[in-house]
Amino acid sequence: MKAMGIKDIARLAGVSTATVSRALSNPDRVSDATRAQVMAVVQAHDYRANSQARSLRVQRTDTVLALVPNLGNPFFSEIIAGIQDSLAPAGVDLLVADTLTQQARRQSAVSHLQAARADGLICLDGALPADSLADLSTPAMRHRVVFACEWPIGRDFPSVRSDNRAGMQLAVAHLLEHGHRDFALLAGPPGNVLTRERLAGAREALAQAGIDLPESRIDGHSFEIADGFAAAARLMQGPKPPTAILCLSDQLAIGCMSGLGRMGISVPGDVSVIGFDDIALAAYSSPPLTTIRQDRRGLGRIAAQRLLDGLSGRTTDEAPAPRPTVLPITLVQRGSTARAKR
Amino acid sequence: MKAMGIKDIARLAGVSTATVSRALSNPDRVSDATRAQVMAVVQAHDYRANSQARSLRVQRTDTVLALVPNLGNPFFSEIIAGIQDSLAPAGVDLLVADTLTQQARRQSAVSHLQAARADGLICLDGALPADSLADLSTPAMRHRVVFACEWPIGRDFPSVRSDNRAGMQLAVAHLLEHGHRDFALLAGPPGNVLTRERLAGAREALAQAGIDLPESRIDGHSFEIADGFAAAARLMQGPKPPTAILCLSDQLAIGCMSGLGRMGISVPGDVSVIGFDDIALAAYSSPPLTTIRQDRRGLGRIAAQRLLDGLSGRTTDEAPAPRPTVLPITLVQRGSTARAKR
DNA sequence: TTGAAAGCGGTACCAT
DNA sequence: ATGGTACCGCTTTCAA
Numbered sequence: 001m002k003a004m005g006i007k008d009i010a011r012l013a014g015v016s017t018a019t020v021s022r023a024l025s026n027p028d029r030v031s032d033a034t035r036a037q038v039m040a041v042v043q044a045h046d047y048r049a050n051s052q053a054r055s056l057r058v059q060r061t062d063t064v065l066a067l068v069p070n071l072g073n074p075f076f077s078e079i080i081a082g083i084q085d086s087l088a089p090a091g092v093d094l095l096v097a098d099t100l101t102q103q104a105r106r107q108s109a110v111s112h113l114q115a116a117r118a119d120g121l122i123c124l125d126g127a128l129p130a131d132s133l134a135d136l137s138t139p140a141m142r143h144r145v146v147f148a149c150e151w152p153i154g155r156d157f158p159s160v161r162s163d164n165r166a167g168m169q170l171a172v173a174h175l176l177e178h179g180h181r182d183f184a185l186l187a188g189p190p191g192n193v194l195t196r197e198r199l200a201g202a203r204e205a206l207a208q209a210g211i212d213l214p215e216s217r218i219d220g221h222s223f224e225i226a227d228g229f230a231a232a233a234r235l236m237q238g239p240k241p242p243t244a245i246l247c248l249s250d251q252l253a254i255g256c257m258s259g260l261g262r263m264g265i266s267v268p269g270d271v272s273v274i275g276f277d278d279i280a281l282a283a284y285s286s287p288p289l290t291t292i293r294q295d296r297r298g299l300g301r302i303a304a305q306r307l308l309d310g311l312s313g314r315t316t317d318e319a320p321a322p323r324p325t326v327l328p329i330t331l332v333q334r335g336s337t338a339r340a341k342r
Numbered sequence: 343m344k345a346m347g348i349k350d351i352a353r354l355a356g357v358s359t360a361t362v363s364r365a366l367s368n369p370d371r372v373s374d375a376t377r378a379q380v381m382a383v384v385q386a387h388d389y390r391a392n393s394q395a396r397s398l399r400v401q402r403t404d405t406v407l408a409l410v411p412n413l414g415n416p417f418f419s420e421i422i423a424g425i426q427d428s429l430a431p432a433g434v435d436l437l438v439a440d441t442l443t444q445q446a447r448r449q450s451a452v453s454h455l456q457a458a459r460a461d462g463l464i465c466l467d468g469a470l471p472a473d474s475l476a477d478l479s480t481p482a483m484r485h486r487v488v489f490a491c492e493w494p495i496g497r498d499f500p501s502v503r504s505d506n507r508a509g510m511q512l513a514v515a516h517l518l519e520h521g522h523r524d525f526a527l528l529a530g531p532p533g534n535v536l537t538r539e540r541l542a543g544a545r546e547a548l549a550q551a552g553i554d555l556p557e558s559r560i561d562g563h564s565f566e567i568a569d570g571f572a573a574a575a576r577l578m579q580g581p582k583p584p585t586a587i588l589c590l591s592d593q594l595a596i597g598c599m600s601g602l603g604r605m606g607i608s609v610p611g612d613v614s615v616i617g618f619d620d621i622a623l624a625a626y627s628s629p630p631l632t633t634i635r636q637d638r639r640g641l642g643r644i645a646a647q648r649l650l651d652g653l654s655g656r657t658t659d660e661a662p663a664p665r666p667t668v669l670p671i672t673l674v675q676r677g678s679t680a681r682a683k684r
Numbered sequence: 685t686t687g688a689a690a691g692c693g694g695t696a697c698c699a700t
Numbered sequence: 701a702t703g704g705t706a707c708c709g710c711t712t713t714c715a716a
Contacts (some may be wrong), residue, residue, distance in 0.1 A: 003456070003458070003482065005708095007709080007710095014700045015687085015714050016687045016688075017709090018685070018686070018687060018708075018711080018712080022685095022686090029685080030686085031685060031686090034686080046477070048453055049710065050398070050458045051405065052453075052710090053709035053710040053711090054456055054711075055394040056394040056398055056708090056711080057709085058711070070423075073419070074419050076419070077416050092440070093454075093459070093707095095436070096422075097426075098423070098426060111390055114345070114388065116345070116393055116394055135388070140345070190499070225622060225623065254623070254626055258627070280567060283599055284567050284600040285628075286599070286600060286628045347692095347693060347694085348693065349694095358702065359703090359704095360696080360704075361701085363694070364702085371701075371702095373702085375701080385705060392693050394692085396693080396694055398693085398707095398708045398710090399694055399696085400697045401708075438703070601695070601699090625700065636695095
């Protein structure tokens with residue numbers, strides 16, 4: 001039993017394929033009687049126009065590709081959900097791929113675009129290989145790409161991101177107010193743009209208070225929870241351990257608190273810990289995590305919206321270097337930070 | 343600047359389009375010289391065959407759709423990652439949609455299949471509407487669908503799931519061994535098939551030990567962390583509170599422990615808590631969560647593999663009711679369970 | 685308002 | 701081994 005085609009519907013309704021097509025896409029360009037006739041048949045057989053054929057003809061897929069560093073990481077799923085929020089109402093579908101598997105296949109991350117499978121791309125990975133970036137920079141591709149959360153350093157793509165620097169300044173200010181002077185910092189992956197920004201933000205705020213953050217007080221090589229756990233022990237050894245630990249992600253912070261607890265160190269009694277992201281779990285850790293709230297869903301939502309704008313051509317093409325959209329962040333004070341022990 | 347077409351490549355290489363097509367898909371059916379000639383041009387212009395056109399012709403999209411209850415829930419992202427594990431090596435792409443937004447659009451959850459956008463469907467939502475289920479039951483669709491994790495009650499679709507009942511029996515046995523006799527249970531959504539299975543498993547194991555689980559000792563209406571937090575208070579009020587709480591998800595368990603902590607109740611000193619899933623976080627909560635490990639990635643991986651098998655026709659069609667693949671679960675003992683206080 | 689027919693960009697059959 | 705060409709299913713002029 002083959003699937004119904006437009007021809008079958010046309011025959012059954014006693015009209016031409018052109019009329020069926022119009023009845024479906026331009027209902028007002030068909031007489032009421034014919035339309036009813038056609039729709040009846042369509043309904044009866046639950047006919048759905050073949051998407052490939054349609055795309056081929058109209059040169060548009062109504063599909064957008066999201067490129068995620070690692071689909072297994074729950075951090076990104078919330079952004080994806082936000083993307084869906086914007087895409088779904090526009091009748092656009094989402095194709096998801098992660099850069100890990102793509103690289104394994106030795107496939108250009110953008111081949112989907114080139115193969116006309118997707119109209120546009122939302123990239124959550126700031127570390128795309130240079131040749132992919134080059135492909136995306138061509139005039140034909142420029143308005144079909146938006147970066148969300150992360151972004152490639154030194155390239156001018158439209159992007160949506162959180163105010164990472166301001167976030168760390170908020171975090172530092174909060175700790176400073178509570179009398180802390182001895183800081184440590186748990187960083188993410190070295191080359192990562194978020195690591196760079198947040199670290200810079202922290203250093204800046206600390207410097208303003210006349211506090212130096214020596215390399216020996218910086219640890220961490222990923223945003224993962226296990227890394228935070230391991231780093232906790234290293235950070236606290238030595239003669240004069242920090243009283244406050246700035247973590248560049250909540251996962252890092254939660255792992256860190258777990259490690260601290262294992263050593264019998266009390267949070268926030270002995271040391272204060274602050275995170276970044278405000279993932280769902282932060283409110284339920286013990287103690288509940290003080291953190292910098294990042295609107296992940298909004299990130300996705302706005303990125304998708306910008307992409308949609310770009311695709312529909314009503315993008316403001318005047319600016320050669322599109323300004324990034326920067327979303328505000330906020331401090332969420334919970335139980336993992338307190339006044340420094342003197 | 344339009345994208346290159348096969349005609350352009352053919353002209354540039356001085357051959358016919360047929361030859362270009364062959365050089366790309368059946369390299370051995372073309373002479374070495376011509377192939378080199380063609381490939382040079384292809385490479386030079388980074389030509390990529392239009393996917394829509396190809397799909398239209400070969401009647402295959404090499405794309406699979408995953409239907410997720412809620413993309414924002416990190417629980418599913420790991421399954422999705424597993425799906426990718428199987429799909430990527432096969433050169434199949436993944437299209438993701440969540441049933442929430444689909445319903446909002448009043449669209450049949452399976453319209454993607456009907457529109458020939460995807461060759462097959464992996465459904466993580468056991469609660470599909472009846473009409474969608476009916477659509478999927480047609481002979482044309484039967485071998486294109488696999489359920490993973492959840493499954494629709496009373497329908498015989500191929501499915502991959504964890505051994506939920508055995509999981510709860512493991513949990514109960516563990517607690518029994520530690521001398522617990524007073525149990526409470528935190529359930530997920532009422533209609534959910536996982537709630538049903540796990541609850542049944544718990545009741546069974548409890549009954550074997552001569553222990554009854556009264557309705558008053560059952561709480562919870564979702565798998566979410568916030569629900570566990572709220573339920574904790576309710577569960578512990580009353581004259582003779584439980585000494586052990588069985589949670590049908592880790593999120594529930596973590597929320598519950600958080601709530602318990604807020605009330606000054608010690609885990610596992612006063613009450614033991616056990617979860618289900620073994621999400622990444624479980625190892626880092628305080629105390630670390632004893633839980634039932636479910637191989638989420640494996641779930642996705644095997645489901646995708648079964649789908650691929652079904653699509654390629656080498657499915658064992660003899661069985662009218664395909665046997666579900668049931669993955670084993672294991673108990674992971676950590677710090678949230680201990681001997682019952684007498 | 686409706687129908688006939690020309691493609692959209694590939695693939696694969698049939699000749700050569 | 702290669703080229704010519706019908707066709708995949710739908711949309712969209714162009715005429716009627």
